């Protein structure tokens with residue numbers, strides 16, 4: 001779209017209000033939001049969106065695209081993952097740039113840039129994932145933040161491959177604060193989990209269903225509480241990725257009540273899928289060998305409460321796709337070797353709309369807040385996450401009367417399964433605009449590879 005265009009007659013949803021109105025777009029940005037449907041706007045392209053909801057394009061701040069992990073590489077590259085994101089109504093992803101052990105941070109970041117360039121179809125940013133805090137590594141933080149990568153990720157689990165110890169995490173937190181960066185943490189007590197997992201395998205319990213048994217809720221809660229204390233020692237803000245338990249929500253809420261800069265996200269699957277998945281026969285449970293594991297209803301209820309209360313501010317996908325065949329190849333005889341992760345970037349918006357808004361668990365404005373506005377604000381995406389003048393015209397036209405059936409046979413994620421197989425959820429993505437350009441129409445991707453831009457994110 002060049003010049004002016006107007007989406008007219010829809011319902012414009014923000015994180016605080018729902019109003020009937022039109023959205024005027026010029027040169028890829030939102031020029032105005034209001035009621036100008038009847039004004040004689042010469043030369044303006046009009047798109048009738050009567051009966052539709054207009055929501056900000058989704059911002060998914062937790063994806064692992066084309067990423068080396070657990071002896072393999074995630075199944076989607078930047079083209080397939082971002083096409084999947086786009087058809088599902090997500091127009092920005094912030095992906096984890098993994099540091100392979102032995103490689104420098106800056107060179108790892110550059111390698112990830114190269115993977116996205118020419119392929120991404122929606123805008124993207126990166127978090128810098130730190131797995132090896134070699135001498136001098138923290139000295140590179142300033143340059144990384146200045147390059148628009150204003151967040152770092154550390155793991156408290158997976159000793160020997162990804163995990164940092166408490167002292168290293170303290171170091172990362174302290175230096176991140178000095179450079180205006182934010183730290184994201186995967187909080188699980190890795191050493192206890194490794195012990196529990198070794199005991200299970202020694203007892204002959206090697207199937208994928210034991211993944212969950214090895215990672216009880218207490219291993220998350222302990223790590224969350226410890227990480228909060230370490231962040232306080234470093235006087236640094238901290239963001240928890242993929243929280244799954246009631247105890248974690250409570251710990252985060254308690255920290256926030258003291259006015260500490262602690263933030264938390266949960267993911268679509270922790271809200272909508274239960275641990276019963278691990279009771280399925282054969283190798284089926286491997287589909288949800290992801291970390292942390294799925295939990296009981298009690299925890300899911302607490303996560304929804306945390307979203308409503310505001311202690312959890314973001315719902316991400318943790319899109320970390322490994323095909324079932326690949327999981328079987330690596331981990332058929334030992335659940336510890338099943339690559340941890342599952343697909344999700346394509347269905348985050350609609351599953352949360354269906355299970356959240358349509359079922360009355362969250363409001364429409366809360367849905368926008370959790371999927372776009374707060375993730376954009378939390379991670380310094382200053383032009384994203386709102387339908388307001390000056391913001392990028394990343395717009396999803398959502399049909400609340402429609403419905404969408406999810407299946408591996410029709411999804412765009414490069415995967416041989418989806419944990420939501422056969423689900424029909426209320427709501428349908430009718431059209432998706434990225435910087436004013438129509439990139440999806442009625443579920444069909446109509447954009448082009450390489451049109452997505454790297455977005456430099458603001459420092460704290």
Ligand SMILES: [Zn+2]
Nearest residue numbers: 062064318320
């Ligand atoms: Zn992840």
